[in-house]
Amino acid sequence: MENFAQLLKQYAEFIVRVGCNVQPGQTLIISAPLAAAPLARLCVRSAFEAGARDVRVDWSDDDVTRTRMELGAEEALCDVKPYVLRSYLDYAESEGSVCVLSLLANDPEAMAGLDAGKVSRVSAARRKALRPWREYTMNDRVQWSIAAMPSPAWAKKLFPDLPEKEAVEKLWQLIFDTCRVTGGDPVHAWQAHLDRLKTLQSKMNALDLESVHFESSNGTDLTVGLADGAVWESASSVSEKGYVFLPNIPTEEIFTAPHKDKVNGVVYGTKPYIHGGQAIKGFHVTFKDGRIVEYGAEENEALLGEILDTDEGARHIGEVALVPASSPINRSGVIFYSTLFDENASCHIAFGASYPGTTRGGTTLSEEELAARGMNQSLIHEDVMIGAEDTRITGLTRDGRTVPLFEGGEWVLA
16 A cells, blocks of 8 residues: 555554543553554554653453453453452543553454353453443543554455455555545544534534434334433543543544433344444344333344343443434445444444433533433443434424434435
């Protein structure tokens, strides 16, 4: 690929300086699989050049993770020692504070064929053990960001007919394109993109919506009531210290909080949903008064059931997000088998927890106060894609007006 080294460096610098927005004196914690080492190394250098006090990299490996999940005792795998939590909180509670970066380069089906229930329960145990740390990221108390680079396994999953080297190069090109790096000036390209999303965000908030209604020819007919005081958010977030950051690279969504008890109807998934290295395909869920009362899937239905049984909140949704079918990710025509990309290819909902920041003043409220507004609480937050090429979305305002938002999968909001 022409100018690959330059593009990779620009990508890493954008991830660190804009995505995480590392500040002088902060520690950056990077989570990365071994396959992401080339990008991780550049991010480490960029963070130190931005003034980071220290950079810690927590490595993982798909093969080791699979072997542990296959052969390890479930009791041992669920026994998350206190030091794991403290390894984050010690930095978060320090004077310089912390920001975190997750780099993805995983095999989308690294856990395929393993016990779905075991995979889900081990994942839930880790989330439970790390819940105090998750509150830092869910409440935007620290800067955090997620970005990706190709691995051979991921690239071959997407392009099985290409030789490995060509598949990796093609996936790199897609990532550079959809993350607005290809033009050579990602900062300015992203600023224009963020301005567009902010405009849509402002228009949505001005409507003062009570609910949104999704329809498409695949059978989706879903009404999502919104939480009390719900606010629509877009790409960038602000930490409690006032630092702007980008949680997801790429991102195309405008999103808010549903009311946990005011979701009704049926919705069909439009892209595979990857959980714990396994793909759930052809799924649907039916809601009554906010709760999922029926579900099914063409592939890995048992895993979907395990996820929905994580806790009571897992059968409610904590996010509804609007993404046009013309998003660069969707226009690529590729199913990425990665939630980071696929959720930005289509409208989506999330099983599980709400983001406190999607209700007015929510990051300062207690769990009880959030619950009183209809904000959902759960150990999980799992995005699933529901947008189709013919999706129609209307909004009902609190003063009783019906407003068209999407037609044919595209924004029509004036």
